[in-house]
Amino acid sequence: MSSPMLTFLGATGTVTGSRFLVEHGGERVLVDAGLYQGVKSLRERNWEAFPIDPATLRSVVLTHAHLDHCGFLPRLVRDGFDGPILCTPETAELAVIVLEDSAHLQEEDARYANQAGFSKHSPALPLYDADDVQRTRRLFVPVAFHAETEAADGVTVTLRSAGHILGSATATLEVGGSAVLFSGDLGRPRHPLVPVREDPPAADLVVVESTYGDRRHPPRSSTLADAIRRTIKRGGTVLIPAFAVDRTELVLLELGELMRTGAVPRTPVFVDSPMALAALRVYERALQDQGLPRTFGLPDLRTAASPLESEELNAPSYPCIVVSASGMASGGRVVHHLAHQLPDPRNCVVLTGYQAVGTRGRDLAEGARHVKIHGRYVPVRAEVVVDDEFSAHADADELMSWLRRMPSPPRTAFVVHGERTASVAFARRIEDELGWPAVVPQMGERVRLD
Numbered sequence: 431m432s433s434p435m436l437t438f439l440g441a442t443g444t445v446t447g448s449r450f451l452v453e454h455g456g457e458r459v460l461v462d463a464g465l466y467q468g469v470k471s472l473r474e475r476n477w478e479a480f481p482i483d484p485a486t487l488r489s490v491v492l493t494h495a496h497l498d499h500c501g502f503l504p505r506l507v508r509d510g511f512d513g514p515i516l517c518t519p520e521t522a523e524l525a526v527i528v529l530e531d532s533a534h535l536q537e538e539d540a541r542y543a544n545q546a547g548f549s550k551h552s553p554a555l556p557l558y559d560a561d562d563v564q565r566t567r568r569l570f571v572p573v574a575f576h577a578e579t580e581a582a583d584g585v586t587v588t589l590r591s592a593g594h595i596l597g598s599a600t601a602t603l604e605v606g607g608s609a610v611l612f613s614g615d616l617g618r619p620r621h622p623l624v625p626v627r628e629d630p631p632a633a634d635l636v637v638v639e640s641t642y643g644d645r646r647h648p649p650r651s652s653t654l655a656d657a658i659r660r661t662i663k664r665g666g667t668v669l670i671p672a673f674a675v676d677r678t679e680l681v682l683l684e685l686g687e688l689m690r691t692g693a694v695p696r697t698p699v700f701v702d703s704p705m706a707l708a709a710l711r712v713y714e715r716a717l718q719d720q721g722l723p724r725t726f727g728l729p730d731l732r733t734a735a736s737p738l739e740s741e742e743l744n745a746p747s748y749p750c751i752v753v754s755a756s757g758m759a760s761g762g763r764v765v766h767h768l769a770h771q772l773p774d775p776r777n778c779v780v781l782t783g784y785q786a787v788g789t790r791g792r793d794l795a796e797g798a799r800h801v802k803i804h805g806r807y808v809p810v811r812a813e814v815v816v817d818d819e820f821s822a823h824a825d826a827d828e829l830m831s832w833l834r835r836m837p838s839p840p841r842t843a844f845v846v847h848g849e850r851t852a853s854v855a856f857a858r859r860i861e862d863e864l865g866w867p868a869v870v871p872q873m874g875e876r877v878r879l880d
Contacts, residue, residue, distance in 0.1 A: 434452065434453065434454035435877065435878060435879065436450065436452055436453075436635070436876070437450070437453070438450060438874065439873075442872060443872075444472055444787075445468075445498070445784070448462035448498055448499045448614075448847065452603055452605055454606050457585060458482065459585050461603070462499045463492070464497065464501055465502050467758065467789065468786040468787050468789055476505070481874070484506040484510045484511035485510035489513045490503065491581055492515055492521055493592065493612065494595055494597060494614055495520075495527075495598075496615065496675065497528055499615070500528060501528070508562045513569065515569045516579060517571075518572065518597040519597070524712055527674075527675075527712070529563045529566060533556065533559050534560065535762060537559055540554040573587075575599065585603060585604070586604045586605075587603050587604075588604075589601055590631070592615065592627050593624055594614065594822050596676065598624070599614060600612060608634045609635075610635045611631065611633035611635070611637065611840075613832075615641070615847070616638075616832055618647075623716040624716070630833070630835060632838050634840055634879070635879065636842075636844070637846055639823070639848065640845045640847055640855075640857075641784055642848075642852065643848045643853055643855055645826060645852075646825045647818055648818055653819070654780060658688070658694045661776070661777065662697060666775075666776030667776075667777045668780060669752050669767055669771055670754070671754060671755070671781060671782070671791060672782055673757035674757075676713075677782060677822065678703070678755070680820050681782060682731070682753065689728060697750060698732060699752075699753065700732050700743055700751070700753065701732070702743055703754050703755040703763060705755055706754075741766070745771070757782065757791070758786055758791035759789060759791040760786075760789045765790070765803055768801070768808070773809050773810075776812075778814075780815045780816075781817065782817055783818065783823075784823065787849065795814070844870075844871050844877075845868055846870075853870045857870050
């Protein structure tokens with residue numbers, strides 16, 4: 431019998447596109463099926479033929495519901511995959527919301543590109559559509575934390591809390607007598623709405639993320655409060671691009687606390703994202719468990735459910751705060767808001783977490799004077815503020831703390847899910863401080879698990 435193998439099909443040298451293939455005895459299991467995001471060369475990978483026939487996959491193990499981990503699933507299904515998608519119940523619930531929104535945005539972007547005539551393809555087509563998502567949703571199989579579950583013949587998976595977003599998990603695969611641990615995205619030591627991340631189990635190999643592998647999160651500051659006060663004083667709008675799943679909830683909690691304590695004036699807060707509103711309903715149970723109100727303690731929380739309500743937020747007639755997806759300003763309603771609000775120096779854009787290379791969020795964070803939106807360049811005259819306090823990713827110190835709690839050293843640590851400089855820095859730190867072999871794998875690299 432051939433050796434069990436692990437192939438890195440994504441998230442190598444970049445933060446997005448999580449895809450890891452485990453093979454053993456003719457069986458194939460994919461851990462995560464994420465979309466690439468950011469620069470065009472990465473996004474184009476989403477359109478490349480998958481390296482294996484998706485129909486030969488026995489199952490997919492999904493660590494959590496963020497698009498760069500689950501967003502490729504409908505394409506796999508369109509191309510022939512029909513096995514179970516194993517994940518926690520909360521991940522299954524949130525992933526359907528994320529995928530429905532993703533399909534809608536892709537269909538809308540293709541339609542807009544065809545109407546405006548700025549696509550190089552005729553006609554422009556979506557990567558997948560709503561029908562593909564409906565076929566995908568039937569494949570989700572909820573799995574409880576700590577329940578050893580068969581992923582294929584001779585391959586089992588056990589999920590544990592990763593503390594990143596609701597339902598997020600690490601995944602330990604037992605295959606061919608070896609255990610390989612996938613961190614997924616690791617959360618910080620504490621999260622107000624998510625179960626605390628669990629210590630890692632023993633494993634022969636560990637595949638660990640490194641989004642913040644070369645930096646530490648800043649201590650709590652008044653960055654957000656200061657930005658809100660300045661903007662309201664000059665009569666502008668505070669626009670907060672935020673991921674619909676988890677980041678929106680954290681931002682609303684912080685805004686509620688700032689207004690409760692008087693750190694910022696009582697101000698209307700709008701949530702403008704259909705996906706965020708759907709995710710909020712899933713998070714309501716977590717709010718109830720923590721004894722928090724559905725309004726997050728905000729005195730004037732409003733929602734923009736319809737396109738018309740969203741359009742009215744492009745240029746509000748009074749100072750307010752608008753929280754809208756996507757978090758990297760790469761798509762969704764926030765892009766329309768940016769097109770209208772960036773030219774006005776009264777306004778402020780607050781970026782609340784990691785911004786991938788090639789996204790508008792990254793361009794804004796790096797001080798761009800113009801950004802391209804829907805085929806036109808828009809001047810950036812609004813104030814742009816970066817606030818890293820909202821990151822749900824562990825930083826370098828927190829990642830190391832998690833690894834140190836492994837019961838015994840693994841044979842190798844594979845460092846993924848980071849820009850190359852971050853991954854290389856973190857791999858070096860693992861070797862220097864823990865004495866473990868640490869490798870930053872190449873795209874398509876195959877390694878033995880035995």
